[in-house]
Amino acid sequence: MADRPEAATIAGRLGLKAEVVADIRQVFAEINADADPVERGKRTLLLTANRGAWLRQCPGTRYYTCCNYQILHVGTFCTMDCAYCILQAYFHPPVLQYFLNREEMVLELDRRLAQPEIARIGTGEFTDSLIWEPCTDLNPWLVERFAAQRHCILELKTKTVAVDRLLALDHRRKTIMAWSLNTPRIIATDERRTASLDARLAAAARCVAAGFPVAFHFDPMVIYDGCQEEYRRTIQRLFEKIPADQIVWISLGTFRFMPDLKEMVEARFPRSTIVYGEFVRGLDDKMRYFKPLRISLYRDVVDWIRRYAPAVCLYFCMESEEVWERVFGFSPSAKGGLPAMLDTAAKFHCDLAPEVRWQVQSTEATGC
Ligand code: SF4
DSSP: OTTOHHHHHHHHHHTOOOOOOSOHHHHHHHHHHSSSHHHHHHSOEEEEOOOSOSEEEOOOOTTSBOOOOEEEOOEEBOSSEETTOTHHHHSSSOOEEEEOOHHHHHHHHHHHHTSSBOEEEESOSSBOGGGGTTTOSHHHHHHHHHHTOSSEEEEEEESSOOOGGGTTSOOTTOEEEEEEOOOHHHHHHHEETOOOHHHHHHHHHHHHHTTOOEEEEEEEEOOOTTHHHHHHHHHHHHHHHSOGGGEEEEEEEEOEEOTHHHHHHHHHOTTOOTTOSOEEEOTTSOEEEOHHHHHHHHHHHHHHHHHHOTTSEEEESSBOHHHHHHHHSSOGGGGTOHHHHHHHHHHHHTTOOTTOBOSOOOSSSSOO
């Protein structure tokens, strides 16, 4: 990959001197030898090839309701540093990677975009979608590629404000610009190097002004003394800046983690208290807040959001049918399943082709 012109371009844009490594294990060994391999992995950019699938199913579990999202695997890891980030423990070792063999991505993506069924595809699961803005042309390319078809939507999910280059693109509403949101307190204590809440909302407002549909993810919501009031004010700030009718969906999920992450958070984030709460082990082995606590916070948050946005598509990421029933009064299966609900919302907001196939038609405005 060293001979690819993009390698030199990326290094130049970052002001770095590229170094060719003969054996990738050399990079991994250096990262693992560091006192903080996670931080070292965030400061090491490996420009390499993706030798696996570019499009992957989001790794949900059979125990919780999954949305059938597809991940476009453009790179791994992140320059920001969230205490709860599952990627710290997901990759061994964690290292910032960007894949240069785009021609293979194009072939796989084109094959999927040629199919008539809706797909919701995102790049923000194994990395943050917009950290690549300063050094690659990936996102403008993706926005324009998705604009050239009417079956699928692209979701760019971020905690940055790196939207400048995207605003003038002819996106045709096929790209949803999405932000993860949290209370200012959690952003300050547990989301290092991310943009502030107000900065994220200002960037989202600029995207709305440029005609993009937007989405928000309250995930992970953290339970702490006074959290209800702080989430209420966060929601108020969201709707002061963003018109409800431009929001495709809002997801909700309370903090959950594999037990191994606790030790890492304690070592790397001494000020963080997120791993100390009333957790129980879930069916997927992850630690989750005791169910009545989750339901109580969800009910409040849903109620506040509904006051501003009665018709917006609201959904849970990885929750049980029982929690859906007790918070929303229905389970996704009653509406054709969560994938169908989200497909309907995408169809409503993103000007998809009228003949596009999805699993069920809802009679409600946004289908959620
Ligand atoms: S912004 Fe997302 S990917 Fe980056 S560290 Fe935070 S949780 Fe992980």
